[in-house]
Amino acid sequence: MKALCWHGTGDVQVDTVPDPKILNPGDAIVKITSTAICGSDLHLFDGFMPTMEKGDILGHEPMGVVVEVGKAVKNLKAGDRVVVPFTISCGECFFCQKEMYSLCDNSNPNAEIARAAMGHSPAGLFGFSHMLGGYAGGQAEYLRVPFADVGPLKIENDSLSDEQVLFLSDIFPTGYMAAENCGIEAGDTVAVWGCGPVGQFTIQSAWMLGAGRVIAIDRVPERLAMAQKHGKAETINFDDEKVYDRLMEMTSGRGPDRCVDAVGAEAHATGSVDSVIDAAKTAVMLGTDRPHVIREAIMCCRKGGTVSIPGAYVGVMDKLPIGSMMNKGLTIKTGQTHVQHYNKQLLKKIEAGDIDPSFVITHQVKLDDAPAAYKTFRDKEDGCIKVVLKP
Ligand SMILES: NC(=O)c1ccc[n+]([C@@H]2O[C@H](COP(=O)([O-])OP(=O)(O)OC[C@H]3O[C@@H](n4cnc5c(N)ncnc54)[C@H](O)[C@@H]3O)[C@@H](O)[C@H]2O)c1
Ligand SMILES: [Zn+2]
Numbered sequence: 001m002k003a004l005c006w007h008g009t010g011d012v013q014v015d016t017v018p019d020p021k022i023l024n025p026g027d028a029i030v031k032i033t034s035t036a037i038c039g040s041d042l043h044l045f046d047g048f049m050p051t052m053e054k055g056d057i058l059g060h061e062p063m064g065v066v067v068e069v070g071k072a073v074k075n076l077k078a079g080d081r082v083v084v085p086f087t088i089s090c091g092e093c094f095f096c097q098k099e100m101y102s103l104c105d106n107s108n109p110n111a112e113i114a115r116a117a118m119g120h121s122p123a124g125l126f127g128f129s130h131m132l133g134g135y136a137g138g139q140a141e142y143l144r145v146p147f148a149d150v151g152p153l154k155i156e157n158d159s160l161s162d163e164q165v166l167f168l169s170d171i172f173p174t175g176y177m178a179a180e181n182c183g184i185e186a187g188d189t190v191a192v193w194g195c196g197p198v199g200q201f202t203i204q205s206a207w208m209l210g211a212g213r214v215i216a217i218d219r220v221p222e223r224l225a226m227a228q229k230h231g232k233a234e235t236i237n238f239d240d241e242k243v244y245d246r247l248m249e250m251t252s253g254r255g256p257d258r259c260v261d262a263v264g265a266e267a268h269a270t271g272s273v274d275s276v277i278d279a280a281k282t283a284v285m286l287g288t289d290r291p292h293v294i295r296e297a298i299m300c301c302r303k304g305g306t307v308s309i310p311g312a313y314v315g316v317m318d319k320l321p322i323g324s325m326m327n328k329g330l331t332i333k334t335g336q337t338h339v340q341h342y343n344k345q346l347l348k349k350i351e352a353g354d355i356d357p358s359f360v361i362t363h364q365v366k367l368d369d370a371p372a373a374y375k376t377f378r379d380k381e382d383g384c385i386k387v388v389l390k391p
């Protein structure tokens with residue numbers, strides 16, 4: 001089959017690789033009909049994620065049709081149309097029982113590497129480095145799905161297009177969990193850093209959960225425009241204005257009640273000293289992340305407020321304003337998304353017509369054209385906000 005493979009920093013290629021096979025009785029094989037590129041894939045593409053190997057198949061936002069199931073699979077059969085969560089979860093361990101699916105204890109065969117780096121291993125993820133399981137990803141013609149009774153979400157309503165349900169694999173639940181982690185109280189002001197796809201779904205979800213005001217921060221004009229038009233957010237362009245000053249002006253000096261970092265490890269910053277040091281350190285491998293946004297969100301957040309971090313980080317960081325965080329009594333919440341906990345309730349919202357997630361799609365291309373699409377998405381060229389690949 002054809003699959004999009006990682007070959008090194010900035011180098012992905014469509015290769016011909018062996019078709020996946022059922023390896024365990026709980027596996028299913030899914031023929032992929034639509035699969036998206038995520039901001040998290042950019043961290044791999046840009047070489048930020050350790051333990052990638054040449055030939056690794058990328059992709060963790062897939063959907064398609066089941067073509068084969070292992071002997072132990074009860075809930076799926078060939079022909080079922082499914083969206084596959086990016087989190088691989090056993091459904092039975094301590095964490096899965098608590099519906100903390102991204103923390104599954106049983107799905108990372110390389111747990112030792114993760115434990116050495118993080119103290120404990122989170123769940124295995126599709127297409128996301130060897131430290132997180134070394135699983136082949138879903139930017140491919142076929143995907144092996146372990147724990148197939150726990151992960152895939154069946155889509156029985158044929159009137160819903162792939163484009164409407166595909167993002168139940170990751171970014172819609174991710175935006176929703178980011179907003180839920182804020183602990184929004186009715187009328188709260190929610191500030192969202194990053195107007196990429198995750199930021200867009202965080203904005204939508206903040207309204208669903210009772211926000212009174214949403215402020216979106218980015219510097220890419222079409223992303224700010226989408227936040228304004230679809231997200232009904234007020235916007236700040238961080239190239240034009242000092243974010244702290246503007247947020248204080250907009251909130252009469254109190255600061256936003258809830259702050260969301262939907263940017264992650266590769267934040268840009270205009271004219272700030274911390275970001276120059278981060279860039280230098282990551283360039284010579286002395287640091288792993290560029291956490292400008294976490295620092296800024298902590299400084300801006302109102303006393304007693306919440307900073308929610310869906311943005312992905314990989315290693316260690318310095319100059320975290322812990323004094324501000326502690327003395328202002330902030331709550332910090334974060335995590336890879338517990339997709340299986342959210343996707344059924346969010347499917348209901350799509351079915352009810354409360355939201356049509358396809359609004360974020362700007363580009364649809366063939367899998368063969370994925371290498372060029374990675375560059376277009378990374379460089380934010382051609383108005384690119386979200387790419388869907390068609391194998
Ligand atoms: N927690 C999870 O389970 C989960 C799931 C999906 C994605 N993610 C992470 O969420 C983050 C966002 O994903 P995405 O697909 O939207 O990515 P993206 O790269 O498309 O969007 C990031 C946006 O942040 C903006 N940005 C950069 N620096 C900024 C700054 N200083 N202030 C404000 N905005 C800034 C960029 O211009 C860009 O529009 C990534 O780190 C991704 O890895 C996490
Ligand atoms: Zn993703």
Ligand SMILES: [Zn+2]
Pocket residue numbers: 089090091092093094095096097103104105106107
């Ligand atoms: Zn588990």
